[in-house]
Amino acid sequence: MARRLVGFHVLRGMGVTLKTFCETYPWGRAVLRVLRIPSTNGLVTIEYPEVKQQHSERFRYFPFLVYDGTPDDLRCVACKICEQECPPQCIHIVMEKDAQGRPVKVHGRTLPAQFDIDMSICMSCRICVDVCPFDAIEMDNAYELSASDRFEHMLFDKQRLLKSNEYFQQIKPTEASEVDQRLAAKQKKTAAPAQAQPASAAPSSPPAAPPGAGPAAPPTGRTPGPQPTGPPRAPQSPPPGA
Amino acid sequence: MLPAAEALKTELEQLLPGVSVTLEGTALAIAAKDLLAVSRCLKDTDRFAMDYLSNVTAVDYPTEQRIQMVYHLYSMSQRHGPLTLLVNVDRAQPELESVTPLWRSAEFQEREVYDLFGVRFQGHPDLRRILMWDGFEGHPMRRDYVVEDQDNAPEPVR
Amino acid sequence: MSPEIDTRPQVETQTLEVNLGPQHPSTHGVFRMVATLDGETVIRLKPVMGYMHRNHEKIAEGLTYIGCFPYTDRLDYFCAMTNNLALAVAIERLAGIQVSERGEYIRVIMAELTRLVNHTAVTGFLLNDMGAFGTPLLYAFREREKILDLFEAASGSRMMCNYVRPGGVREDLPAGWVERAWEIVRAYPKFLDEFETLLTKNDIILQRTQQVGKLPQPLAVSAGITGPMLRASGVNYDIRKVDGYSVYPRVQFKVPLGTVGDVYDRYLIRILEMRESLKILEQALQALPTTSPSISPKGAAMGKAPRTFRPPKGHAYGRIEAPKGELGFFLVSDGSPQPYRYRIRPPSFINLTVLEDMCLGQKVADVIVILGSIDIVLCEVDR
Numbered sequence: 001m002a003r004r005l006v007g008f009h010v011l012r013g014m015g016v017t018l019k020t021f022c023e024t025y026p027w028g029r030a031v032l033r034v035l036r037i038p039s040t041n042g043l044v045t046i047e048y049p050e051v052k053q054q055h056s057e058r059f060r061y062f063p064f065l066v067y068d069g070t071p072d073d074l075r076c077v078a079c080k081i082c083e084q085e086c087p088p089q090c091i092h093i094v095m096e097k098d099a100q101g102r103p104v105k106v107h108g109r110t111l112p113a114q115f116d117i118d119m120s121i122c123m124s125c126r127i128c129v130d131v132c133p134f135d136a137i138e139m140d141n142a143y144e145l146s147a148s149d150r151f152e153h154m155l156f157d158k159q160r161l162l163k164s165n166e167y168f169q170q171i172k173p174t175e176a177s178e179v180d181q182r183l184a185a186k187q188k189k190t191a192a193p194a195q196a197q198p199a200s201a202a203p204s205s206p207p208a209a210p211p212g213a214g215p216a217a218p219p220t221g222r223t224p225g226p227q228p229t230g231p232p233r234a235p236q237s238p239p240p241g242a
Numbered sequence: 243m244l245p246a247a248e249a250l251k252t253e254l255e256q257l258l259p260g261v262s263v264t265l266e267g268t269a270l271a272i273a274a275k276d277l278l279a280v281s282r283c284l285k286d287t288d289r290f291a292m293d294y295l296s297n298v299t300a301v302d303y304p305t306e307q308r309i310q311m312v313y314h315l316y317s318m319s320q321r322h323g324p325l326t327l328l329v330n331v332d333r334a335q336p337e338l339e340s341v342t343p344l345w346r347s348a349e350f351q352e353r354e355v356y357d358l359f360g361v362r363f364q365g366h367p368d369l370r371r372i373l374m375w376d377g378f379e380g381h382p383m384r385r386d387y388v389v390e391d392q393d394n395a396p397e398p399v400r
Numbered sequence: 401m402s403p404e405i406d407t408r409p410q411v412e413t414q415t416l417e418v419n420l421g422p423q424h425p426s427t428h429g430v431f432r433m434v435a436t437l438d439g440e441t442v443i444r445l446k447p448v449m450g451y452m453h454r455n456h457e458k459i460a461e462g463l464t465y466i467g468c469f470p471y472t473d474r475l476d477y478f479c480a481m482t483n484n485l486a487l488a489v490a491i492e493r494l495a496g497i498q499v500s501e502r503g504e505y506i507r508v509i510m511a512e513l514t515r516l517v518n519h520t521a522v523t524g525f526l527l528n529d530m531g532a533f534g535t536p537l538l539y540a541f542r543e544r545e546k547i548l549d550l551f552e553a554a555s556g557s558r559m560m561c562n563y564v565r566p567g568g569v570r571e572d573l574p575a576g577w578v579e580r581a582w583e584i585v586r587a588y589p590k591f592l593d594e595f596e597t598l599l600t601k602n603d604i605i606l607q608r609t610q611q612v613g614k615l616p617q618p619l620a621v622s623a624g625i626t627g628p629m630l631r632a633s634g635v636n637y638d639i640r641k642v643d644g645y646s647v648y649p650r651v652q653f654k655v656p657l658g659t660v661g662d663v664y665d666r667y668l669i670r671i672l673e674m675r676e677s678l679k680i681l682e683q684a685l686q687a688l689p690t691t692s693p694s695i696s697p698k699g700a701a702m703g704k705a706p707r708t709f710r711p712p713k714g715h716a717y718g719r720i721e722a723p724k725g726e727l728g729f730f731l732v733s734d735g736s737p738q739p740y741r742y743r744i745r746p747p748s749f750i751n752l753t754v755l756e757d758m759c760l761g762q763k764v765a766d767v768i769v770i771l772g773s774i775d776i777v778l779c780e781v782d783r
Binding site for chain 2: 449450453455457458461619621622623624625635637642714715717719726728730732740741743745749750752753754782783
């Protein structure tokens with residue numbers, strides 16, 4: 001019967017919109033409660049500049065560089081793996097070199113003299129984080145970065161990219177603690193072979209090149225082909241504890 | 243069920259005298275002149291019933307002076323597939339019969355191949371550029387096409 | 401006035417060529433239709449595309465296989481997860497990579513959530529095109545947003561997920577994710593019921609969609625139409641069933657089929673598919689293994705060092721049932737870390753082949769509805 005009645009289902013549909021309308025007001029929800037119609041809080045939007053969206057922990061926007069302690073003590077060794085793997089090619093790294101052209105080493109590590117990311121090109125894919133063997137680059141969740149100049153302001157240099165490990169701990173506690181554990185284990189491993197012959201088998205993932213060593217030779221610019229992302233195969237033979 | 247590649251090859255050669263099929267893995271490579279005959283046979287023979295042409299594309303091999311057309315065929319009624327057909331065309335004069343009269347799904351895809359690789363399809367109802375604009379020069383998906391470098395474009399004169 | 405004598409003056413008519421788009425909200429992006437009209441009736445219609453063309457296939461030839469994944473997110477931005485999945489399936493076929501058990505289930509969960517996202521949104525857009533401005537679309541977006549929050553929790557991004565990898569998924573689900581997914585799966589049927597009360601029997605929608613844009617079965621098969629559009633025309637062809645990839649053979653679900661093949665059938669098929677997706681989700685969430693890792697060791701190593709991954713020479717075609725139809729990736733490897741040829745078979749693009757056939761003889765206002773029912777995303781059409 002109802003099927004033939006023109007407009008019956010239009011009215012039923014309007015009932016749905018009326019209910020949703022009521023759900024967005026406190027008085028409306030009270031009316032629905034009185035009428036015993038199951039309802040929810042229909043307010044699904046937030047007033048953005050005043051109220052900010054709560055993002056999940058993994059929310060990623062643009063990358064940043066992590067340092068431990070002081071900004072001079074950054075984890076990046078300018079190995080250029082991220083520069084090579086970045087799909088839109090938005091990372092530019094220059095290694096710190098002395099007058100003879102040899103890489104400068106601080107605490108046995110090479111350093112980037114220049115580390116730029118063009119944020120107007122970056123597409124937040126997180127591949128740089130995945131490939132970094134030193135956990136030196138991580139994804140930030142700061143997203144209010146609008147600027148009036150697309151070229152000057154969106155080109156982030158090393159100073160703008162550097163953020164402390166504490167900041168990383170604060171924005172992504174789970175991931176940061178995982179990274180810290182991994183780095184601590186690596187440190188132990190590099191400290192241990194100082195006394196004995198390097199005995200441990202190289203872990204398959206993550207590629208654990210000891211942070212002290214860095215890449216043996218400075219990688220030359222944009223040579224195609226594989227970069228030494230893993231540790232050398234040498235210390236595989238003696239089983240641990242043998 | 244679709245017969246295995248070797249059986250399919252012998253069966254096709256029996257059905258179509260004068261057609262030679264070579265196997266490349268599980269794909270069937272045929273000569274450009276046989277494309278329409280083989281396609282029609284694959285579509286109309288009940289055993290094959292390749293009524294669904296899923297994918298039409300081309301691969302450019304500039305060192306070997308050829309462009310390889312790749313067709314992926316399935317059968318919706320028999321629910322089997324894929325059958326891959328490979329057809330080599332000359333890179334300098336790329337011309338091939340269109341399969342659009344058999345399968346409408348080739349219509350846009352052949353236009354795309356024409357647009358990006360420059361293969362001309364004989365018998366296509368409406369062979370125009372589809373992704374690039376009319377009047378665009380060159381075929382961007384060819385391996386030797388030089389991408390214009392936007393970053394190093396000359397500074398505009400003020 | 402007597403009916404025998406037509407006293408109206410004889411009017412000379414001529415056809416009119418109208419450009420619909422490219423800057424028109426109903427074309428779902430920068431898409432242009434050159435329609436030739438006789439009065440209000442369409443007698444010719446030529447789609448013009450390519451405004452968003454960026455030659456993703458060319459870009460990919462200079463990238464590693466892993467480096468292609470973020471670009472696939474930007475193909476059909478509603479369905480980033482299934483785009484990733486299709487490429488992963490193709491790479492796995494090319495290199496013979498095994499997928500971890502848990503990875504398979506997470507992929508299926510993500511793919512079905514994507515189907516919910518896509519079908520909900522496209523139904524909203526279809527209604528928007530019909531003139532129900534805003535209301536159904538915003539209801540749809542309200543629900544879609546909840547699923548996008550899930551995607552963000554798992555992958556870090558709402559839409560550009562870049563989550564699926566060969567061998568599984570990039571990282572495991574965070575703590576509490578499965579519970580949140582269950583909440584959505586349990587609440588979704590209620591939303592669908594409400595949505596259907598609003599729409600399914602609405603007289604205006606029936607008038608606008610029934611017998612409009614009919615697609616006959618033989619044409620649909622010959623034109624390579626896939627996805628809900630094909631099934632609305634009554635062809636039982638769902639790649640989840642036919643190829644039986646991933647863990648789909650292990651879950652129970654039905655394939656809804658239409659009888660008429662008009663816009664209304666396409667709408668109904670999408671609603672019914674969402675209900676089937678919910679069934680798949682329930683089973684997959686139930687069966688999600690906890691012991692196996694989310695990514696196989698080979699896939700994990702590949703993600704860490706993309707340049708060391710060199711698939712053997714050869715070619716592979718991997719396809720999945722994406723929400724819009726068959727999404728396939730054809731890869732040719734020459735043994736280097738970069739694909740020699742990387743081809744996308746986009747469902748939106750090929751489904752557009754029959755746009756003219758469906759629109760001929762219809763009124764110009766119906767063209768918009770028919771286009772809406774095809775469900776295209778221009779970033780995927782143009783690539």
